[in-house]
Amino acid sequence: MAFIPHTPDDVRTMLAAIGVGTIEQLFEEIPATLRAGELTGIPPAASEMEIGRLMSDRAAADGCPLNFIGAGAYEHHIPAAVWAITTRGEIYSAYTPYQAEASQGTLQTIYEYQTMIASLTGMQVSNASLYDGASALAEACLMAVRAHRRSKSARILMPRAVNPTYRRCASAIAGNQQLSFEEVAFDPASGQTPLDALRRYEGEDVTALVIQQPNFFGVLEEVDALADWGQRHGALLIAVVNPTSLALLKPPGEWGERGVDIVVGEGQPLGVPLAGGGPYFGFMTTRMEHVRQMPGRIVGRTVDLDGRPGYTLTLQAREQHIRRSKATSNICTNQGLLMSAATIYLSLMGPRGLELAASASMARTAELVAALDKAAGLRPVFSGPRFHEALVRLDRPACVVLDEFARRGIAGGFDVARDYPELGHALLVCATETKTDADIATYAATIADILRAPRAA
Amino acid sequence: MTTSASAPAAAEPTIFELSRPGRTAQAQLAPELAAHVPHALRRRQPPLLPEVSELQAVRHYTRLSQMNFSIDTHFYPLGSCTMKYNPRGCNQYAMLPGFLAHHPLAHESLSQGFMACLFELQEMLKDVTGMRAVSLTPMAGAQGEFAGVAMIRAYHRSRGDLARTEIIVPEAAHGTNPATATMCGMKVIEIPCNAEGDCDLKALKRVVGPATAGIMLTNPSTLGVFERTIGAIATLVHDAGGLLYYDGANLNAILGKVRPGDMRFDVIHMNLHKTFSTPHGGGGPGAGAIGVGERLRPFIPVPVVARDGERYRWLDERDVPQSIGRLSGFMGNAGVLLRAYIYMRMVGRDGMGRIGEYATLNANYLLARLRQAGFDAAYPTRRATHEFILTMKRQARDLGVTAMDFAKRLLDFGYHAPTTYFPLLVPECLLIEPTETEALETLDGFVDALIAIQREAEVDAAHVKGAPYTLPVRRLDDVRAAKQLDLTWKPPA
Numbered sequence: 001m002a003f004i005p006h007t008p009d010d011v012r013t014m015l016a017a018i019g020v021g022t023i024e025q026l027f028e029e030i031p032a033t034l035r036a037g038e039l040t041g042i043p044p045a046a047s048e049m050e051i052g053r054l055m056s057d058r059a060a061a062d063g064c065p066l067n068f069i070g071a072g073a074y075e076h077h078i079p080a081a082v083w084a085i086t087t088r089g090e091i092y093s094a095y096t097p098y099q100a101e102a103s104q105g106t107l108q109t110i111y112e113y114q115t116m117i118a119s120l121t122g123m124q125v126s127n128a129s130l131y132d133g134a135s136a137l138a139e140a141c142l143m144a145v146r147a148h149r150r151s152k153s154a155r156i157l158m159p160r161a162v163n164p165t166y167r168r169c170a171s172a173i174a175g176n177q178q179l180s181f182e183e184v185a186f187d188p189a190s191g192q193t194p195l196d197a198l199r200r201y202e203g204e205d206v207t208a209l210v211i212q213q214p215n216f217f218g219v220l221e222e223v224d225a226l227a228d229w230g231q232r233h234g235a236l237l238i239a240v241v242n243p244t245s246l247a248l249l250k251p252p253g254e255w256g257e258r259g260v261d262i263v264v265g266e267g268q269p270l271g272v273p274l275a276g277g278g279p280y281f282g283f284m285t286t287r288m289e290h291v292r293q294m295p296g297r298i299v300g301r302t303v304d305l306d307g308r309p310g311y312t313l314t315l316q317a318r319e320q321h322i323r324r325s326k327a328t329s330n331i332c333t334n335q336g337l338l339m340s341a342a343t344i345y346l347s348l349m350g351p352r353g354l355e356l357a358a359s360a361s362m363a364r365t366a367e368l369v370a371a372l373d374k375a376a377g378l379r380p381v382f383s384g385p386r387f388h389e390a391l392v393r394l395d396r397p398a399c400v401v402l403d404e405f406a407r408r409g410i411a412g413g414f415d416v417a418r419d420y421p422e423l424g425h426a427l428l429v430c431a432t433e434t435k436t437d438a439d440i441a442t443y444a445a446t447i448a449d450i451l452r453a454p455r456a457a
Numbered sequence: 458m459t460t461s462a463s464a465p466a467a468a469e470p471t472i473f474e475l476s477r478p479g480r481t482a483q484a485q486l487a488p489e490l491a492a493h494v495p496h497a498l499r500r501r502q503p504p505l506l507p508e509v510s511e512l513q514a515v516r517h518y519t520r521l522s523q524m525n526f527s528i529d530t531h532f533y534p535l536g537s538c539t540m541k542y543n544p545r546g547c548n549q550y551a552m553l554p555g556f557l558a559h560h561p562l563a564h565e566s567l568s569q570g571f572m573a574c575l576f577e578l579q580e581m582l583k584d585v586t587g588m589r590a591v592s593l594t595p596m597a598g599a600q601g602e603f604a605g606v607a608m609i610r611a612y613h614r615s616r617g618d619l620a621r622t623e624i625i626v627p628e629a630a631h632g633t634n635p636a637t638a639t640m641c642g643m644k645v646i647e648i649p650c651n652a653e654g655d656c657d658l659k660a661l662k663r664v665v666g667p668a669t670a671g672i673m674l675t676n677p678s679t680l681g682v683f684e685r686t687i688g689a690i691a692t693l694v695h696d697a698g699g700l701l702y703y704d705g706a707n708l709n710a711i712l713g714k715v716r717p718g719d720m721r722f723d724v725i726h727m728n729l730h731k732t733f734s735t736p737h738g739g740g741g742p743g744a745g746a747i748g749v750g751e752r753l754r755p756f757i758p759v760p761v762v763a764r765d766g767e768r769y770r771w772l773d774e775r776d777v778p779q780s781i782g783r784l785s786g787f788m789g790n791a792g793v794l795l796r797a798y799i800y801m802r803m804v805g806r807d808g809m810g811r812i813g814e815y816a817t818l819n820a821n822y823l824l825a826r827l828r829q830a831g832f833d834a835a836y837p838t839r840r841a842t843h844e845f846i847l848t849m850k851r852q853a854r855d856l857g858v859t860a861m862d863f864a865k866r867l868l869d870f871g872y873h874a875p876t877t878y879f880p881l882l883v884p885e886c887l888l889i890e891p892t893e894t895e896a897l898e899t900l901d902g903f904v905d906a907l908i909a910i911q912r913e914a915e916v917d918a919a920h921v922k923g924a925p926y927t928l929p930v931r932r933l934d935d936v937r938a939a940k941q942l943d944l945t946w947k948p949p950a
Contacts, residue, residue, distance in 0.1 A: 002803050003542055003734075004815045005896040014822040014897065017829075023814045026821050027714060029683045029840050036716045038806070041584025045805025048546040055799065058570030059555025065567055069560045072786055079485045081515050083552075089529025090522035093543050096740035098535075098876075101928040102868050104468065105521035106739040112472050115945040119505035125944045128740070131596040134786035142640075165786050168774075172758070172782030176607060176642040220498055246504065248494050254501075266786060276571050276795075277561030277787025278596065279742035291942070297740065301946075302938035305923070308465040310930035314938040320599070321879070325635035325645040330599040332633055337738025340518075347472050347514040348482045351503040356487040363490035385495050406564035414562050433487040 002045060063409060068368075068443055070218070070389045070430025071414035072133065072163055073277065074269045076244065076357060077434055079348045082271045086341045096297070096333060100312040101304075106336065107311035110299040113343040120246045120346075121239075121263040122253025123285035127296035129334040133266025134166045136282030137210070137240055138173035139295050139329060140264045143286075144208035144236045145179060146328065147261065147293040151234070153205040154179045159193040161186040161215035162240060164419040188422075191219035191382025191391070198229055206233060211260070212240040213249065217428065218365070218389025219382050220249070227256030236261040243283065244269045244361065245387050247354040262286045271345025272338050281335035281342065292318060295329035360433035361388035368431040368440050375444035376451050381426050388432060391416065394425040396455045401427065404450045410443065468929035469520050472507045473946045482511040505948075524929045525739070526873045532899050534823075536844045536876035536888025537631070537679060539709045539731030544800060547735070551795035561787035565770055571791070572769035576762040578746075578798040585801075585809055586708075586725055587718025588748030592757040594789035598706065601726025601745025602637040602673070607781045608724055608749065608756040609671045609700050610641055615755075615779060621670040621699070627656055629680055629880040631706060634673045643670060650882070654680040654836045658689055669699035676703065676720065677710045677842035679880045680835070681820075681888065691721040700724065700752070708732045709892070710817060710843035713810030723750045732812075733797035744793040755779040760788060815893035816843035819900060823891055826904045831911070835883045844890035846883050853885045858914040858921050860885040863907070865932065866924035870906035 006014075011023070020026060027035075046054070067075050086092070090105065097103030097110075114126040130136040145154045158167055158181045171181055182201075187194045193215070209230040214220050223239075230237045237260035239252035253259040268280040286294055292315065300314035320327040349357065365388045372378040372392055381391040394401060398415035405412030413429040420426075431440060507514075526533065533540035559571055579591040595601035606624060613621040624638035625646045635645040648660040656674075672694050676684040684690070694701055703717040703725035709732045717725045729735050729744040737743075749757055759780045760771045774780055788794075804812065820841040827847060828834055835846035849860040864874035864887065876888040891900060914921045925931060 001811050001815075002805070002808050003544060003894050004811060005894065006815060006818075010897045011818070014818055018818075018821045018825045023818050026814075026817045026840055029685055030711070030715055031685075031688065034687075034715050034719055036587070036714055036719065036810075039584050039713060039809055040806075042581045042806040042809060043802065045808050046802045048544075048803060051799055051802045052546065052550055054802075055550035055574075055795075056553060058573060059550075059553035061570040062555045062559055062563075062567055064554055064558040065563065067558070067560050067563075069562050071562055073561055075558075075560070077485070077487065079482070079511070081511060085515060085518045085522065087548060087552075088519070088522045090525045090527045091739055092548070092736045093528035093540075094525045094739045095533070095535060095538055095540060095737040099526070099864070099868060099874050100933050101865065101925050101930055102526040102531075102873060103524075103739075104929045105524035108469065108471070108521055108524075109518070109739075111944075111946065115471075115473065116504070116506055118945050125942075131600065131741075131790075132786050135596065135600070135784060163786075165783060168783045169785065172607075172784060173603070173640075176610065176640065178642065220495065222497075224497065246500065248492065248500055249498055250500050251504070273557040274560045275557050276559045276568075276791035277789070278785065279790035279792055280786070281742075288942075291944075298944060300938040301943040302934045302941075304930040304933050306465055306931055308930055309467040310933045312933045312935055312938050314935070314942070314944075317939075320632040320636035322632070323636070324632045325639045327632070327636040327639070330603060330633045330636035330640050331597070332599050333597050333737075333741035333743050335738070335742045336740035337736065337742060340739060343472075344514060344518050347507045347509060347517070348485050348511060349506070350481055350508045351506045352481050352508070353485050353487070354506065355503070356489060359492035360487040360490045362492035362494070366492070385498075402564055403566075406566045409567075411560050411563045411567060433490075 065409050065411045066439060067411040068413050068429050068431060069411045071428055072266060073274050074432055075274055075434050076269055076432050078271050078273060081348060082341050082344045085344055086337060091340055092337065097313060104311060107299050109340050109343050111301055111311050113339050114299060116343065116346045117283050118285050120243060121285045122251030122259065123263055124288045125291050126285040127294050127298050129339040130282035130284055130296050130331065131335060132278065132280045132282045134169035135173060136264035136284050137166045138170040140238045140262045140284065141170055141174045141179055142177065143262060143293050143295060144238055147290045148207050148236045151205055151207040153207055155207050156181050157184050157201060157206055157209045158182065159184040159186065159210060161193050161217060162210055162212045163216045190384040191217045192221050192384045193226065195225055195229055202233055206235040208236040208238050210238045210240060214242060214245060214387040217382055217391045218386045219384040220387060223255045227260060231256055231258050239263045241265045242269060243267060244358045247358040261290060267338065267342050270342040272341055279335055279338055281338035293328060295331050297334050357433050364431040364433060364435045365390055368429060371440050371444035376448040381423060389428060389430040391426050391428050394427055397425055398427040401450055408446060410446060468524065471946050472509065472517050475509050475513050475517060476507040478508060480508040480510060531871060531873050532895060532903055533873040534875050534889050534891050535873060536890040537706055539890060539892055541734050541892035542894040543734055543736040547796040547799040550799050551792050556795060569769055572762050574795055574798045576764055576769055578794055579762060581801050582727060582746055582748060586748045587716030588725060589751050590754045590757055591746055591748045592761050593746045593794050594758050594784050595726065595745035595747055596785055596790050597741065597743035598726060598728040598745045599633045599637060600784055601747050602633055603640055604747050604758050604781060604784060605702050605724040605726055606637050606641040606643060608753045611756045611781050612753055613670055620667055623668045624670055625664055625672040629678060629882055630673060630675065631679060631704060634704060654678060654682040654839060655686050656684060656690060658686055661690065661693060665693055665697040665699060669697050671700040671702050673702040673704055675707050677707045681842055681845040682836055682839040683842055687720050710813060712813040714813040718750065724753050729793060729797040734800045735793045735796040742790045742793050744790045756781050758782060758784050812893050819891040819893060819895055820844055823889060823900050827907060830904065830908050835886060844888060847887045847889065848883055849885040852914060856914045856918050858918050860887050862921050863910055866910045866921045867906060868925040869927045872903055872906055
């Protein structure tokens with residue numbers, strides 16, 4: 001019996017103590033008509049060796065392609081120590097730190113995480129993480145509606161240049177509470193969200209303006225101007241940021257004259273592997289004045305009976321297990337394991353290491369853009385400044401090019417046609433610090449070769 | 458009280474206190490390549506990140522980990538959380554390089570191995586729950602609940618039945634149930650349970666009607682007993698036009714024995730981190746896959762994996778046009794799903810039923826021994842399911858020793874505390890869930906510890922109330938934590 005330790009003697013001893021003859025008797029309160037038959041859809045048990053072989057074969061079949069896809073999940077070097085420590089049983093197999101005295105390791109890690117993320121984003125307070133970047137944006141929109149008491153419209157301005165999946169996720173999660181999302185156009189030349197697109201909302205009740213930096217196209221927005229517009233027109237500001245980029249870029253807490261109100265983002269670039277899309281973690285920071293509207297766990301430092309410093313979950317009156325239907329969110333868990341990995345990652349990188357990873361990624365993408373021009377005459381779609389991702393124009397549908405890349409074992413980029421049909425044939429590509437000169441040369445030569453084939457009629 | 462120079466030091470300083478300007482983990486540095494950030498967008502002050510060596514970071518976080526209780530180190534009978542052994546093989550094979558390097562937006566032809574696992578997981582979950590379709594995308598139980606209620610809402614709206622705005626929830630329900638209903642724009646109607654722990658059918662009859670969107674139930678309930686009236690509840694709610702939601706928090710109790718679909722539930726979420734043994738990770742990641750019956754099938758969240766002949770492909774909004782949409786940036790907590798898949802394959806068809814059986818055996822054995830030792834069961838006439846409730850009402854009244862005091866003292870004996878003060882309607886309660894992976898000797902040791910604490914409470918209550926004594930900190934000042942908020946470390950002035 002896999003993972004069940006009982007010997008026949010144990011079972012006899014236990015049944016005797018209970019005073020029944022068989023295990024089956026323990027289920028006597030369940031009506032017989034409800035009892036399940038054989039589970040024909042589940043294969044017989046496999047040993048660890050057998051399942052190990054199957055998984056190894058399947059992982060090998062998917063290979064480890066040379067990857068140039070970003071679009072919200074980014075391949076960075078992860079120091080070996082990060083997951084060596086994170087998978088220690090004391091971290092991996094613990095649960096939410098309800099018993100603070102027996103969970104000081106997890107609690108102190110969260111406190112350190114909150115400190116690092118708050119500083120990275122330039123804000124005062126952080127929670128202990130949310131599920132992922134997309135759902136964190138949904139939570140931020142709901143939080144903005146709670147926090148902005150003067151605004152009655154529950155209307156959120158959402159630039160079209162924000163990650164399309166984040167936008168879908170925000171409407172799926174927050175849409176049930178009568179929030180309305182209004183799309184703000186981007187400038188077709190620069191790829192930035194222009195102030196002009198916001199003018200029509202002047203004088204109207206706007207609850208919040210979302211600003212993604214860099215935006216989905218990898219383009220850097222003019223965040224100061226956008227933030228100042230929001231502040232002038234009474235909207236709260238929600239920033240969606242890439243955490244790696246913040247080693248180089250002005251943190252949202254300093255955008256415009258006053259900084260933003262809520263910052264969220266995808267934490268995956270901080271030491272979390274791509275892993276098919278998860279588990280990742282979302283981060284969220286805010287101003288102290290909004291802390292009681294923030295969803296998720298929060299850890300505070302306090303003292304014990306002897307005056308010794310210690311850590312505990314705090315402000316729990318916001319949460320579902322206390323407030324039930326009046327809670328700020330239904331969220332209970334954070335993404336503790338990933339938050340731990342990120343804290344260790346940031347400790348190993350330090351301010352210098354994160355800055356080097358960010359600038360090398362930005363430089364590698366610039367080199368990739370230059371190489372694509374040189375090898376295949378491909379040009380960026382947008383003129384705005386970029387971080388570590390670029391949208392390049394193609395002469396044929398990107399999906400056709402990506403099929404061919406896949407045949408050659410390369411994850412060649414992301415096709416934006418479905419989300420942005422107005423952009424025509426275009427491919428979103430990303431090169432991080434993990435890419436070498438040779439990788440970039442291989443990519444450029446491959447796409448040049450693919451594009452040499454005549455276009456299908 | 459303020460911390461003075463003579464106050465005891467922290468067991469481990471923060472990583473920031475280990476930091477020295479200019480120190481780096483040199484081997485981790487990327488090459489120095491020039492990047493041209495426009496002047497107006499540049500960061501002026503570096504972030505407050507530690508400057509430490511690799512060894513310092515490794516030692517610091519290893520030491521912190523050693524301050525935790527965990528399943529790998531301690532018996533962890535946390536009721537309603539199913540803290541069973543997380544097999545190491547599940548972790549190792551989910552972390553193969555081919556899976557870790559896999560970009561979520563990679564071409565389907567480079568994703569077939571990964572997608573085969575997810576498809577087979579969907580099929581196995583359908584079978585073990587008796588549902589017609591499964592979506593794996595919800596990232597935790599609470600998000601699975603959200604998906605479930607959102608689908609119920611979408612179903613009624615698709616029929617033009619806009620009056621159904623109420624979700625019925627028993628008062629013993631997990632806090633996530635009412636919080637979820639609110640997030641879905643629903644009104645919460647709470648109904649009581651009777652003295653034997655079953656749902657109060659008369660109260661239910663009074664509240665069901667044309668405004669009922671659905672009812673959210675956990676079965677076995679949070680009171681640690683099987684909801685015997687489930688058949689009557691299903692008929693009442695269905696006849697009124699509502700749907701039944703199954704909160705899978707306690708699925709471990711009946712795994713392989715009873716299927717929620719056979720109890721006529723229309724939608725269920727499963728906590729893969731409970732029933733299917735994926736790690737809790739210090740509070741996540743979870744995974745809250747949902748299963749639905751025929752009526753809710755058109756509304757399931759995307760993406761899901763489909764099989765066309767020998768190939769797997771993603772179904773998205775184009776394939777499921779009435780879907781409630783996307784709940785995550787990509788494919789939910791994919792790595793957690795792989796771990797659950799590996800676990801289910803190792804347990805296999807016959808092993809599923811044994812999980813329910815041995816989880817129930819362990820709980821009933823613990824309950825029997827504790828009652829023999831003089832402890833009070835909250836529902837003495839009922840069989841325990843995979844968990845049960847003790848009430849310390851008598852000890853609190855006679856000795857001044859509360860359920861919390863017992864919980865804290867257990868930590869000194871090397872046992873993680875059971876869930877305390879949940880469900881809210883049982884006074885001074887300990888909700889105890891041993892799970893099937895614990896051996897008889899461990900259960901006996903836990904009983905002995907509770908007996909020893911009871912004796913201590915009778916002769917020296919103050920000692921029990923001062924516990925714990927053997928951990929890095931004693932009881933913490935929660936009031937101070939909430940009043941004098943200290944949520945980030947600040948450099949000394």
